[in-house]
Amino acid sequence: MLSEEIMKELSIPNEKKIVLLVMDGVGGLPHKNGLTELEAAKTPNLDKLAEESALGLTHPIGVGITPGSGPSHLAIFGYDPVRYNIGRGVLEALGLDIHLTNKDLAARANFATKDGNGLITDRRAGRIPTEKNQELCARLQEEIKKIDDVEIIIKHGKEHRFVVLFRGEGLHDGLTDADPQKEGSKVKYTEPLVPEAKKSAVIINKFIDRVGEILKNETKANTALLRGIARVPHIPTMNDLFKLKPGAIATYPMYRGLARLVSMDILKTGETIADEIATLKENYSKYDFFYVHVKKTDSYGEDGNFENKVKIIEETDKIIPDILALNPDVLAVTSDHSTPSLLAGHSWHPNPFLLHGRFIRKSPVTRFTEAECLKGSLGIFYSIDAMPLMLASALKLAKYGA
Amino acid sequence: MLSEEIMKELSIPNEKKIVLLVMDGVGGLPHKNGLTELEAAKTPNLDKLAEESALGLTHPIGVGITPGSGPSHLAIFGYDPVRYNIGRGVLEALGLDIHLTNKDLAARANFATKDGNGLITDRRAGRIPTEKNQELCARLQEEIKKIDDVEIIIKHGKEHRFVVLFRGEGLHDGLTDADPQKEGSKVKYTEPLVPEAKKSAVIINKFIDRVGEILKNETKANTALLRGIARVPHIPTMNDLFKLKPGAIATYPMYRGLARLVSMDILKTGETIADEIATLKENYSKYDFFYVHVKKTDSYGEDGNFENKVKIIEETDKIIPDILALNPDVLAVTSDHSTPSLLAGHSWHPNPFLLHGRFIRKSPVTRFTEAECLKGSLGIFYSIDAMPLMLASALKLAKYGA
Numbered sequence: 001m002l003s004e005e006i007m008k009e010l011s012i013p014n015e016k017k018i019v020l021l022v023m024d025g026v027g028g029l030p031h032k033n034g035l036t037e038l039e040a041a042k043t044p045n046l047d048k049l050a051e052e053s054a055l056g057l058t059h060p061i062g063v064g065i066t067p068g069s070g071p072s073h074l075a076i077f078g079y080d081p082v083r084y085n086i087g088r089g090v091l092e093a094l095g096l097d098i099h100l101t102n103k104d105l106a107a108r109a110n111f112a113t114k115d116g117n118g119l120i121t122d123r124r125a126g127r128i129p130t131e132k133n134q135e136l137c138a139r140l141q142e143e144i145k146k147i148d149d150v151e152i153i154i155k156h157g158k159e160h161r162f163v164v165l166f167r168g169e170g171l172h173d174g175l176t177d178a179d180p181q182k183e184g185s186k187v188k189y190t191e192p193l194v195p196e197a198k199k200s201a202v203i204i205n206k207f208i209d210r211v212g213e214i215l216k217n218e219t220k221a222n223t224a225l226l227r228g229i230a231r232v233p234h235i236p237t238m239n240d241l242f243k244l245k246p247g248a249i250a251t252y253p254m255y256r257g258l259a260r261l262v263s264m265d266i267l268k269t270g271e272t273i274a275d276e277i278a279t280l281k282e283n284y285s286k287y288d289f290f291y292v293h294v295k296k297t298d299s300y301g302e303d304g305n306f307e308n309k310v311k312i313i314e315e316t317d318k319i320i321p322d323i324l325a326l327n328p329d330v331l332a333v334t335s336d337h338s339t340p341s342l343l344a345g346h347s348w349h350p351n352p353f354l355l356h357g358r359f360i361r362k363s364p365v366t367r368f369t370e371a372e373c374l375k376g377s378l379g380i381f382y383s384i385d386a387m388p389l390m391l392a393s394a395l396k397l398a399k400y401g402a
Numbered sequence: 403m404l405s406e407e408i409m410k411e412l413s414i415p416n417e418k419k420i421v422l423l424v425m426d427g428v429g430g431l432p433h434k435n436g437l438t439e440l441e442a443a444k445t446p447n448l449d450k451l452a453e454e455s456a457l458g459l460t461h462p463i464g465v466g467i468t469p470g471s472g473p474s475h476l477a478i479f480g481y482d483p484v485r486y487n488i489g490r491g492v493l494e495a496l497g498l499d500i501h502l503t504n505k506d507l508a509a510r511a512n513f514a515t516k517d518g519n520g521l522i523t524d525r526r527a528g529r530i531p532t533e534k535n536q537e538l539c540a541r542l543q544e545e546i547k548k549i550d551d552v553e554i555i556i557k558h559g560k561e562h563r564f565v566v567l568f569r570g571e572g573l574h575d576g577l578t579d580a581d582p583q584k585e586g587s588k589v590k591y592t593e594p595l596v597p598e599a600k601k602s603a604v605i606i607n608k609f610i611d612r613v614g615e616i617l618k619n620e621t622k623a624n625t626a627l628l629r630g631i632a633r634v635p636h637i638p639t640m641n642d643l644f645k646l647k648p649g650a651i652a653t654y655p656m657y658r659g660l661a662r663l664v665s666m667d668i669l670k671t672g673e674t675i676a677d678e679i680a681t682l683k684e685n686y687s688k689y690d691f692f693y694v695h696v697k698k699t700d701s702y703g704e705d706g707n708f709e710n711k712v713k714i715i716e717e718t719d720k721i722i723p724d725i726l727a728l729n730p731d732v733l734a735v736t737s738d739h740s741t742p743s744l745l746a747g748h749s750w751h752p753n754p755f756l757l758h759g760r761f762i763r764k765s766p767v768t769r770f771t772e773a774e775c776l777k778g779s780l781g782i783f784y785s786i787d788a789m790p791l792m793l794a795s796a797l798k799l800a801k802y803g804a
Contacts, residue, residue: 002464002484010467359431359744361438361751361772377773379782381465388466392750399748400463401473401483402493402630 001384013243016329016394019290025298025339027351032306038369041313045320046368054360056378057350060337066348072336073258078387087230093163094257096155100232105166107229111221118187120180124160125221137162143214150203172196179225237263247283249276250293277319284326301339309341330357330394357393403786415645418731418796421692427700427741429753434708440771443715447722448770456762458780459752462739468750474738475660480789489632495565496659498557502634507568509631513623520589522582526562527623539564545616552605574598581627639665651678652695679721686728703741711743732759732796759795
């Protein structure tokens with residue numbers, strides 16, 4: 001992609017509509033009967049669409065690089081995933097549906113056990129039940145509303161995990177983890193790595209001490225370890241860069257959070273893929289760019305569950321006609337990264353990419369699979385180039401140079 | 403491409419000859435009967451050549467980016483099209499066959515109408531006839547030969563359009579347009595965006611005032627608007643970078659101008675493709691790199707005229723044997739950008755690229771079309787890499803590193 005400055009100059013608003021359907025982690029590896037999940041799935045609608053589309057494959061970040069959800073989503077939204085670094089604390093907060101502001105420092109936290117000598121004996125506090133976590137977080141929030149001039153916001157996660165937000169002026173990131181990493185070591189405070197992060201360190205360390213005081217009578221969860229302490233990166237809006245009015249449809253908080261980072265409107269939806277399509281229909285007139293996220297292809301991939309990943313692909317295939325019935329000017333179907341059930345995790349393999357619209361060179365293929373995408377007219381490219389391609393295909397980019 | 407410094411080190415002069423045939427805008431989209439222009443054309447010679455060649459596709463600038471003629475040509479000449487920015491005024495001057503020097507500031511200008519209150523009432527002076535334009539430009543040139551120590555050169559274009567060159571020492575660009583953009587607004591002077599452009603602004607604004615005085619009795623064309631004020635970018639010569647002795651054959655002034663920017667010799671030719679091939683034959687012994695430009699594939703593409711674009715492709719096909727009869731060591735046939743008649747304009751779709759020579763991997767194809775090039779041994783790459791590929795194929799590049 002050209003620089004953000006140039007993209008800003010080239011992008012033109014128009015009435016044409018783009019739908020970006022992200023089947024999270026859809027790409028796979030040969031596994032059951034030598035087939036990938038996409039090859040094993042019955043996808044008559046995607047196959048028909050593929051025949052009428054331009055296909056290709058995209059590298060999320062770089063050849064051989066397995067990305068997390070943060071950078072891989074930034075890339076398909078048209079942002080440099082290396083320039084805009086989403087800290088672990090921020091991602092964790094997004095996953096708990098916390099709305100972050102640019103005054104926030106977010107940390108992922110663990111309840112942990114320390115002994116009488118201040119040594120950490122269990123970094124996960126015996127994996128306390130989520131209900132206990134919830135109760136402890138409520139007590140902490142009740143007792144710690146502010147430290148100095150900084151507001152404290154605490155939200156429980158699952159088991160021993162929670163998130164702390166520090167909201168206030170002058171909070172810089174660039175801090176070490178307040179976590180000794182191994183059991184048997186002393187409680188560790190955070191340290192500033194840059195002078196501007198000094199205030200943050202003071203506040204965070206006071207917070208750790210306050211947690212210790214409040215929970216001193218707990219046998220298991222009597223201290224907290226804080227990691228991945230980070231601010232929300234300052235990211236230009238999609239409207240600013242690409243002149244789009246974008247709406248996001250996602251059933252999972254983290255993906256709504258990622259969409260919020262680039263200033264998409266978050267559209268209220270239900271739990272299922274069908275709910276998401278209903279939301280798309282309801283809001284179709286209000287936006288010119290839709291990000292629709294299907295989560296469970298990735299979840300089942302992560303579980304190593306080939307059969308269920310295939311089922312989700314087949315379920316997604318069924319809603320393709322509903323999207324096409326809206327007659328979008330451009331429809332892209334792709335993924336943020338591959339999650340082969342063979343690996344039971346994210347992988348570095350490029351994503352199948354399908355582009356449907358009026359101004360495309362069709363690909364001589366009959367299915368939407370990894371192998372067929374390789375024959376596609378779009379070739380292999382980088383995820384960050386998907387946005388210029390979608391914009392161009394919707395005639396939303398002016399000519400570069402005279 | 404590697405950096406210019408490295409290319410300079412690697413390039414070696416030898417006697418081998420390269421012919422680069424640019425069929426401007428030749429790439430298309432499925433249109434009549436689902437065929438592109440190249441697919442619809444009868445091209446027995448190109449087809450036979452394709453069978454014996456390496457094929458591929460090139461992105462002019464970036465995925466999804468539609469380029470103007472300036473950057474797309476720089477790229478196929480082996481220059482970074484983003485680093486070397488050709489201003490609109492410069493391109494307009496090249497299009498009028500004006501020879502620019504590195505002391506020149508070029509502006510594209512419109513005759514316009516202002517009323518008694520100094521408000522612009524018509525930004526195009528009622529689109530005066532070209533003859534009137536010619537007469538007015540002659541009068542202005544007669545009256546304004548110099549402003550301070552700066553020479554003024556005026557050349558008429560079509561209708562209300564003309565070009566002004568400011569030639570002298572210390573003329574920097576970085577200036578706003580002297581154009582209010584909309585009718586009903588006051589005459590606007592240019593303003594320097596950088597301190598070094600102050601002198602340029604003073605001279606240009608004096609020029610605008612002088613035009614107003616000289617044309618004060620004209621009813622329509624009584625003032626001038628100046629836009630795209632730019633200097634020729636400083637571009638290293640092809641001889642310096644690639645050790646080539648290049649000759650350019652083009653029927654249209656703008657392409658001769660672009661070739662002159664990279665210090666090609668401009669070879670006098672006629673109006674037709676046959677004339678261009680005659681020029682190639684006459685000069686074949688004198689150069690080791692020939693840029694041969696076919697314009698009308700682009701012109702008809704821009705007109706949305708599928709049939710005539712097909713005819714020009716067929717006409718070009720007929721001269722392929724004449725080029726091959728010269729037995730060039732390397733022959734490349736490609737385009738600067740696509741101009742699908744479906745879009746009636748430049749587009750972002752990659753260019754068909756054909757490389758013929760002794761040291762190539764042939765492609766398993768039988769035609770020179772967009773779809774067949776996709777199967778080619780060269781894959782999809784960037785236009786800027788075409789030059790190293792042509793040089794390498796002519797054994798004009800040394801080994802990089804030991």
